[in-house]
Amino acid sequence: MNLRVGDLVEVRSEAEILATLDERGELESLPFMPEMLAFCGRRMTVHKVAHKLCDTISRSGMRRMERAVHLTGARCDGGGHGGCQTACSLYWKEAWLKRVEPDAPQAAPAVPEERLLKLLEVNTRKGEDGYACQATELLRAAPTCLPFRDLGQYVTDVRTGNAGVLATVRTFLVGLFNRFQDVSRKLLPRRLWIRGGLRWGFVQGRAGRVTPTGSLDLRPGELVRIKSKDEILDTLNDDLLNRGLGFEEEMARYCGRTARVRARVERCLDEKTGRMLHMKSPCIILDDLVCEGVYNANCPREFVPFWREIWLERVPAGGEAP
Numbered sequence: 109m110n111l112r113v114g115d116l117v118e119v120r121s122e123a124e125i126l127a128t129l130d131e132r133g134e135l136e137s138l139p140f141m142p143e144m145l146a147f148c149g150r151r152m153t154v155h156k157v158a159h160k161l162c163d164t165i166s167r168s169g170m171r172r173m174e175r176a177v178h179l180t181g182a183r184c185d186g187g188g189h190g191g192c193q194t195a196c197s198l199y200w201k202e203a204w205l206k207r208v209e210p211d212a213p214q215a216a217p218a219v220p221e222e223r224l225l226k227l228l229e230v231n232t233r234k235g236e237d238g239y240a241c242q243a244t245e246l247l248r249a250a251p252t253c254l255p256f257r258d259l260g261q262y263v264t265d266v267r268t269g270n271a272g273v274l275a276t277v278r279t280f281l282v283g284l285f286n287r288f289q290d291v292s293r294k295l296l297p298r299r300l301w302i303r304g305g306l307r308w309g310f311v312q313g314r315a316g317r318v319t320p321t322g323s324l325d326l327r328p329g330e331l332v333r334i335k336s337k338d339e340i341l342d343t344l345n346d347d348l349l350n351r352g353l354g355f356e357e358e359m360a361r362y363c364g365r366t367a368r369v370r371a372r373v374e375r376c377l378d379e380k381t382g383r384m385l386h387m388k389s390p391c392i393i394l395d396d397l398v399c400e401g402v403y404n405a406n407c408p409r410e411f412v413p414f415w416r417e418i419w420l421e422r423v424p425a426g427g428e429a430p
Contacts, residue, residue, distance in 0.1 A: 109202045111177050113269030115154045117205040119147045119179075121218035126227070128203045133231040135201050136174065138249040139242055142188030142228045144198055147179070149218055151208060155180040156408035157268035158199055160254050160261055161246060162401070165379050170261070170405050171250040175202045178408060188232055189239045190384050193373045195393065195412045199242050199249070238382035246379075256283050261405065271406045279406050282308045286403075308403055309357025311337070313344030319351055322418030326392055330369045331423040334394075337363045340419050350416050353391060358399045359413050366423055367394040373414055391415060 111117070122145065128135050158176040163169060178197045186192035234240040242249070254261055262280055265271045271279070286307045293305040303310050320343050326332065337360050343350045372390040377383070391414035401407035 109175075109205070109207060111154050111157060111202065111205075111207075111268070113154055113156060116151060116208055116210055117154060117177075117179070118151045118208045118215070119144075119149060119200070120204055120206060122148050122221035122224045123218065125204050126221050126224040128201070129224075129227065131227075133227045134245075134249075135203060136249065137245065137251075138176065138199055138201060139231065139240060139245055140204065140228065141184065141198070141241055142225065142232060143184045143186070144182075144200075145225065145228075147182055147198075149215065151214070152179040152182060154178070155182075155197075156270050156410070157264070158408055159264050159268070159270075160405070160407065161250055161409045162404055162407040163247065163250075164411075165244075165247055168253055169256070170254040170407065171247070172252045172254045173199070173250045176200060177202070177205070178410070183412075184241070188228070189241050189377060191375060192239075192241075192377045192384070193371065193393070194243070194376045196241075196243050197410050234382040237384075239377055239384070240382055241377060243379045244377065244382045256287065256405065265406045270408050275402070276406060279402055279404075282403050283405055307357060309360050311344075311348055311355065311357050311360050312341060313346050313348050314341050315343055315345055315350075317345060319343055319345050319349070320418060321351065321389070322416070323389075324417045324420065324422060326369045326372070326417060326420070326422075328369050328371055331366060332369060332392075332394070332420040333366045333423050334362050334364060334415070335419055335421060343416070343418050350418065351389065353414060353416055355419070356399075356413075357403050358401070359415075361400075361402065362397055365397070367397055369393070370395045376414075389416075392417060392420065 154177045156178040158173050158178050160170050161173055163171050176199045182198045184196045262276050265276050289305050292301055348355050370393045374390050375384055375386050378385050398410040
């Protein structure tokens with residue numbers, strides 16, 4: 109379909125989508141999930157063209173995805189997966205969409221297809237205590253690694269509208285710097301390392317083995333400020349973890365920003381096993397803050413970061429709005 113960012117599409121009816129799926133409820137190894145049924149028949153705009161994604165399961169780098177997009181506002185609510193709160197941006201195969209003109213008449217609501225719901229519900233479960241979703245199956249849906257040196261991916265970023273020229277040049281240079289750092293740590297003596305051999309963003313934990321805790325009992329709608337990077341580094345161990353939760357370079361870009369609390373996260377699916385994880389200490393999701401892939405090859409996946417409360421501080425009433 110050669111879709112671009114901003115194109116208007118309509119999600120096909122349940123019957124049309126059912127005709128594209130195999131016995132596992134998948135198309136090209138990508139599951140169509142129960143949470144996506146609510147979007148059938150709706151008109152939406154393309155938010156990002158999902159031609160690549162970062163591998164968060166085996167950490168193999170970027171991987172190639174074929175004929176898929178992300179739609180504006182279409183995130184998984186976890187309703188069909190035990191209430192998972194990860195809020196992943198849904199993948200839509202082009203076969204599940206059709207291009208429409210803004211002034212084209214809206215089609216009449218289609219009759220729900222009960223066979224589709226039954227097919228999806230059966231394939232949502234993975235063993236006795238696990239789930240299967242798009243996130244857990246991404247290595248099958250995107251089996252081919254996309255090397256950094258493949259310049260075609262950056263051309264596609266610009267051509268599809270995923271990123272501008274300057275942003276694409278920046279992310280390429282960041283990637284080049286990170287690879288130099290990787291090589292320098294292997295081949296050069298420590299005294300010759302740039303900024304300690306750290307990746308761009310220069311995040312290095314300083315807390316040692318035992319990381320501190322903090323609780324604000326934040327509630328949705330409250331205004332918070334993300335602490336400075338120096339303050340957050342004091343809460344991280346050598347693996348950039350605070351009680352098992354990671355803080356990454358992309359998150360450091362938001363240090364000092366204010367945002368409103370969207371939700372407290374208490375459970376999420378483990379992408380590797382499909383099992384539901386119940387957090388000992390709830391994490392926080394903030395409105396409108398996502399991983400933008402600036403330091404990671406313009407990845408369009410736009411993960412929603414989880415924040416420890418010790419990384420945040422309340423903004424008094426009447427304080428600076430986001």
